[in-house]
Amino acid sequence: MKVVSWNVNGIRACVKKGFNDFFQQVQADIFCVQEIKCQEGQIELSFDGYEQYWNYAEKKGYSGTAVFTKDHPLSVQYGLNGQDHEREGRVLTLEFENFFLVNSYSPNSQRDLARLSYRLEWEDEMLVHLLTLDERKPVIYCGDLNVAHEEIDICNVRSNYGNSGFTAEERGKMTRLLDSGFTDTFRFLNASQTGAYTWWSYMNKVRERNIGWRIDYLVISNRLQSRLQTSTIHSDVLGSDHCPISAELVF
Numbered sequence: 001m002k003v004v005s006w007n008v009n010g011i012r013a014c015v016k017k018g019f020n021d022f023f024q025q026v027q028a029d030i031f032c033v034q035e036i037k038c039q040e041g042q043i044e045l046s047f048d049g050y051e052q053y054w055n056y057a058e059k060k061g062y063s064g065t066a067v068f069t070k071d072h073p074l075s076v077q078y079g080l081n082g083q084d085h086e087r088e089g090r091v092l093t094l095e096f097e098n099f100f101l102v103n104s105y106s107p108n109s110q111r112d113l114a115r116l117s118y119r120l121e122w123e124d125e126m127l128v129h130l131l132t133l134d135e136r137k138p139v140i141y142c143g144d145l146n147v148a149h150e151e152i153d154i155c156n157v158r159s160n161y162g163n164s165g166f167t168a169e170e171r172g173k174m175t176r177l178l179d180s181g182f183t184d185t186f187r188f189l190n191a192s193q194t195g196a197y198t199w200w201s202y203m204n205k206v207r208e209r210n211i212g213w214r215i216d217y218l219v220i221s222n223r224l225q226s227r228l229q230t231s232t233i234h235s236d237v238l239g240s241d242h243c244p245i246s247a248e249l250v251f
Contacts, residue, residue: 001029001030001248001249001250001251002026002027002028002029002030002246002247002248003028003029003030003031003032003101003140003142003218003246003247003248003249004026004028004030004031004032004244004245004246005032005033005034005103005142005143005144005216005217005218005244005245005246006031006032006033006034006216006240006242006243006244006245007033007034007035007105007143007144007199007216007240007241007242008033008034008035008036008239008240008242009035009037009240009241009242010035010036010037010038010061010240011033011036011037011038011043011045011066012037012038012042012043013037014239014240015043015045017238017239017240018237018238018239019239020045022234022237022239022244023047023068024047026234026244026246028068028246029069029070029071030067030068030069030070030071030094030101031050031067031068031069032065032066032067032068032092032101032103032142032143033065033066033067033068033103034064034065034103034104034105034143034144035063035064035105035144036054036056036063036064036065036066036089037061037062037063037064038056038061038064039056039060040054040056047068049070050068050069050070051068051069051070051072051073052066052067052068052069053066053067053069053073053076053092053094054066054089055078055079055089055090055091055092056089057087057088057089057090058087058088058089059087059088062088063088063089063090063105064088064089064090064105065089065090065091065092065103065104065105065143066092066103067092067094067101067103069094069101071096073094073095073096073101074095074096074097075094075095076092076093076094076095077091077092077093077094078091078092079091080122080125080126080129081125081128081129081132088107089105090104090105090106090107091103091104091105091126091129093129093133095137098137098138098251099137099138099139099140099221099224099251100133100134100136100137100138100139100140101139101140101142102129102130102133102139102140102141102142102143103142103143104126104141104142104143104144104145105143105144106119106122106123106126106143106144106145106146106147107119107122107146108146108164108165109146109164109165109167109170110164111163111164113164113167116164116167116169116170119146119170120169120170120173123170123173123176123177124173126177127173127176127177127180130177130180130182131180131181134181134221138220138221138223138224139182139219139220139221140218140219140220140221140224140247140249141182141217141218141219141220142216142217142218142219142245142247143216143217144199144215144216144242145174145215145216145217146164146165146170146215147165147166147170147171147173147174147215148160148165148166148171148213148214148215149171149174149175149184149187149214150171150187152192152193152194153196153197153213153214153215154166154197154212154213154214155195155197155210155211155212155213156211165213165215166213177219178219181221181222182219182220182221182222183219183220183221183222183224183225183228184217184219185217185218185219185220185228185231185247186214186217186218186231186233186245188225188228188231189228189230189231190231195210196214196233196235197210197212197213197214197233197235198212198213198214198215198216198233198235198242198243198245199212199213199214199215199216199241199242199243200212200213200241201241202241207241210235214233215242216242216243216245217245218231218245218246218247220247220249224249227249227250227251228247228248228249229247229248229249229250230246230247230248231245231246231247232245232246232247233245234246
């Protein structure tokens with residue numbers, strides 16, 4: 001089974017830049033997207049053999065998530081712990097026979113860290129959500145988690161200490177998540193690989209020079225480690241300031 005995750009930074013714009021071609025090429029069983037930046041009825045996408053579920057933000061042109069799946073889910077939850085306090089469409093949770101799938105677009109703490117306290121509260125709620133699900137069956141947690149966990153996950157380490165997405169607090173929450181029974185699939189299979197990033201600024205030549213951050217993740221319950229086959233960063237795929245990531249598991 002192949003799971004793909006991609007922050008598309010506006011699904012309507014990404015469709016004009018090759019989204020459909022990649023979707024067809026990658027042949028995912030579950031394809032998760034974040035930051036769709038649209039409202040219901042603003043785009044029509046149809047892929048043979050896939051059901052689709054959308055969680056739109058109340059604010060136009062902002063946030064939002066979607067999941068395309070070949071298998072019909074047993075249940076679908078919108079929001080975090082059954083709620084979407086900020087109405088930002090950031091979380092979709094789908095239950096399947098053998099696992100839960102959680103698609104997340106984690107809040108950015110913002111350049112001046114104005115939203116850091118909210119972000120940390122979000123992490124606490126997300127951990128409760130994941131652990132509650134994990135008590136019932138294993139979890140696949142994916143999306144733009146808006147944090148570079150370790151120094152190996154960011155190009156310019158020294159100049160970014162304390163910046164949004166690389167604060168000690170955000171990185172600590174990621175460590176806590178993994179210590180709570182979850183596995184970062186990419187690092188599990190590629191422990192020492194450097195230069196592996198999923199986001200690059202739109203500033204001139206930044207992506208070409210691979211000055212990036214790894215802030216998109218596919219995380220699994222530890223008991224799924226033996227089922228993990230691959231975890232891939234598709235850095236050659238354009239269309240967004242993020243690139244897609246994927247993981248394959250055997251069920």
